[in-house]
Amino acid sequence: MRNRICIISLLGIMICCTIVSCSKNEEEQQIKNDLIKRTTSPLVVGEQIYFAYAAASMDGMLKTMRVEASIAGGEGTGYEPYTWRTGNNGVDVSTEVASSCSTSGVLSEATLKSNVQSTTLRYYYTIPETLRGKEVSFVFSAVSTTGHETSMRTPSYKVSVLDMKKNITMVSTDDGARYFSIEDMKAYTLTEVEAGNLSGKIDFIYAYAPKKSIGENQYDYKHAFFSPAATTYYPDGFSIPNSWTKNSTLMDKKLYVWDGQLKNDPNNGIYVDDLDMQEQTFNNSVDYVLDIRTEGSVFMQTASKKYVAYIYINKVTDSSQTAEVGIKRYTY
Incomplete structure (x- = not known):
């Protein structure tokens, strides 16, 4: 009887794991994201760290894009409401894709317009004095109108004492x-x-x-x-x-x-x-x-x-x- 219970329990665990795995894979297939840290210079207090965060929904539209910092940034921290492309003349051209952008404490959020299926937004983080000589990290995430969500966690970045x-x-x-x-x-x-x-x-x-x-x-x-x-x-x-x-x-x-x-x-x-x-x-x-x-x-x-x-x-x-x-x- 004990062996049978163990076998049934193991099968139950395997089935649950399979369901979770399929659900996770399905989630990854329905919404995708990518991230580039554009800033390559030393991270100095008062300066900004610049990221480009991209997301795309496969079965709906994008609803929100968020960033959660490990420590709240200074004034000027947040998303831009624009996506950028380089025109044929080599000049960068912006298109407004977010209806609103806000930052409160450690969380920055952009609410996308109703017709945005994929986009790339710029996020700027102003380095506060409290981070001098310390480390900061970020979690970027996106949610679609169909409820699917994806996220990316950055490494920890060391801030200069200069x-x-x-x-x-x-x-x-x-x-x-x-x-x-x-x-x-x-x-x-x-x-x-x-x-x-x-x-x-x-x-x-x-x-x-x-x-x-x-x-x-x-x-x-x-x-x-x-x-x-x-x-x-x-x-x-x-x-x-x-x-x-x-x-x-x-x-x-x-x-x-x-x-x-x-x-x-x-x-x-x-x-x-x-x-x-x-x-x-x-x-x-x-x-x-x-x-x-x-x-x-x-x-x-x-x-x-x-x-x-x-x-x-x-x-x-x-x-x-x-x-x-x-x-x-x-x-x-």
């Missing part, structure tokens, strides 16, 4: 924003430094001069960064108040180290990340760099050794005596 700021303009004039604080990631004017008693925060100064005189000789100077302590390398006629703190910031000039994020070029697959900052050394570095150029870069270490910074030079302009830069900063 801070980043783009498009900072520095001006080499008496009243220009040329005094840079790595701690604040900001360029100040002389008036701002004096009014705020900020000289202790100034790590380097920007200047432009075609030449510099040393004795009776003149040498190329051009666009330069120099520490307040590097008085020998000030441009001719430049000085700072004697009362200022004169920090000495170590600098390592690079000619061919780019960064796609600071360059604002999503097609540039070269990036400076946490490991680059950790491995950067300053054993033979000085506290100034001369003749900096467009698309060049400089690694810096503050006098306190609290920060290592990577400064990318987007553009330098002789006529306006300006430099447009971006910064990534690692904090020890």
Whole structure:
């Protein structure tokens, strides 16, 4: 009797498993989905992770597409209501396919229009401060008008500890924003430094001069960064108040180290990340760099050794005596 009960129980389990398997296979056949993570750069707080999520119903129309994040994103997190295609002229063309898109907490949802059988939507996740140095993951799902559902779970993605700021303009004039604080990631004017008693925060100064005189000789100077302590390398006629703190910031000039994020070029697959900052050394570095150029870069270490910074030079302009830069900063 026990053997018979065991056999009947086993048959029951096998039949149930077969039914579940068939149901799952049928579900997969009736609605399909796919996912691409478009963002390839380091995941930095304040920036967005961009996904393209596709779904198609085989026996009806799409009803909703959802994303559930492991941690709620910042402002700007959610689906776009558009699908995109590239026209014959090479220009991207959008078509609105969602009647509404919403985000509440960890859940983002797009409600599709009644005639959408298949589509691809863009989803953007704004990385919050709470994720600095931590991991985030997502579950994407779609539901059809016939009640079938499909989903995909992403791996966990590690968020960088770096801070980043783009498009900072520095001006080499008496009243220009040329005094840079790595701690604040900001360029100040002389008036701002004096009014705020900020000289202790100034790590380097920007200047432009075609030449510099040393004795009776003149040498190329051009666009330069120099520490307040590097008085020998000030441009001719430049000085700072004697009362200022004169920090000495170590600098390592690079000619061919780019960064796609600071360059604002999503097609540039070269990036400076946490490991680059950790491995950067300053054993033979000085506290100034001369003749900096467009698309060049400089690694810096503050006098306190609290920060290592990577400064990318987007553009330098002789006529306006300006430099447009971006910064990534690692904090020890």
